[in-house]
Amino acid sequence: MRPSGRDAVWLKCEFLQHCGVFKTRGAFNRQLAGLETGEIGDAGIVVASGGNAGLAQAFAARDLGIRATVFVPQTAPAVKVERIRAYGAEVRRVGSEYAEAYQAAVAFGEQTGAAFAHAYDQFEVAAGAGTLAEETLEDEPSIDTIIVAVGGGGLYAGVAASAFGRARVVAVEPERCPTLRSAMLAGRPVDVAVSGVASDSLGARRVGDLAFAAQRKEPPTSVLVTDDEIIHARSSLWSEYRVPSETGAATAYAALLSGRYVPQDDERVAVVICGANTDPATLA
Numbered sequence: 001m002r003p004s005g006r007d008a009v010w011l012k013c014e015f016l017q018h019c020g021v022f023k024t025r026g027a028f029n030r031q032l033a034g035l036e037t038g039e040i041g042d043a044g045i046v047v048a049s050g051g052n053a054g055l056a057q058a059f060a061a062r063d064l065g066i067r068a069t070v071f072v073p074q075t076a077p078a079v080k081v082e083r084i085r086a087y088g089a090e091v092r093r094v095g096s097e098y099a100e101a102y103q104a105a106v107a108f109g110e111q112t113g114a115a116f117a118h119a120y121d122q123f124e125v126a127a128g129a130g131t132l133a134e135e136t137l138e139d140e141p142s143i144d145t146i147i148v149a150v151g152g153g154g155l156y157a158g159v160a161a162s163a164f165g166r167a168r169v170v171a172v173e174p175e176r177c178p179t180l181r182s183a184m185l186a187g188r189p190v191d192v193a194v195s196g197v198a199s200d201s202l203g204a205r206r207v208g209d210l211a212f213a214a215q216r217k218e219p220p221t222s223v224l225v226t227d228d229e230i231i232h233a234r235s236s237l238w239s240e241y242r243v244p245s246e247t248g249a250a251t252a253y254a255a256l257l258s259g260r261y262v263p264q265d266d267e268r269v270a271v272v273i274c275g276a277n278t279d280p281a282t283l284a
Contacts, residue, residue: 023129071102153207179204180222
């Protein structure tokens with residue numbers, strides 16, 4: 001999608017993906033690989049999620065005939081939890097943030113033998129996400145820059161690997177949960193406080209090892225945006241283009257709209273709008 005009024009900017013519309021989020025790519029890749037190796041058995045898979053990874057894994061599991069158990073924090077949006085259950089997965093609500101749900105999911109896997117599907121820091125998951133960069137550059141080979149939102153960093157890691165040597169990557173984070181920026185400054189992944197309007201989908205406590213390794217190979221342009229800038233970008237996506245973005249998915253676009261990232265005059269930019277699992281009543 002090429003929005004009018006921004007001649008050198010394209011939108012990669014991952015909100016049109018199955019489940020309304022890019023994570024379906026990695027979910028299928030993870031589960032198909034697990035079936036091929038025999039890792040996934042009768043206990044199925046288990047995943048911890050703020051919502052979107054759980055949706056994607058539940059959808060893929062239903063399609064592949066696999067049992068799925070999804071751990072989410074109590075703060076997970078109801079619209080996502082209801083859809084996870086609708087796909088046939090068992091939902092368990094634990095703790096107030098993703099990190100607590102993650103610990104419970106790992107323990108469940110150890111107790112039951114369910115194969116663990118990481119929300120972002122797993123090779124198959126990140127590689128699946130990276131296929132969207134392949135599509136972007138196939139559709140428009142002249143793209144210079146791909147702008148992505150970062151939470152735990154699976155999307156960033158996959159896109160960075162796919163685009164390496166072909167396009168630069170701009171990594172955009174909310175100021176109130178900057179996992180990648182904090183890791184880059186510390187020289188290692190570190191815990192950060194999690195809060196803000198995008199924390200339901202970008203609320204990992206620390207960036208994944210895959211994302212940290214990707215930034216060491218080729219450092220991205222790191223950009224932080226405020227909650228107000230994210231809210232404005234989300235509103236603009238809806239009012240101008242009727243794109244029903246969730247707040248986390250509007251974070252990448254916020255970097256452009258706020259002027260936090262200003263492309264060069266001849267720079268051709270693709271912005272990943274990565275998810276639309278949101279309450280439509282909040283888009284007005």
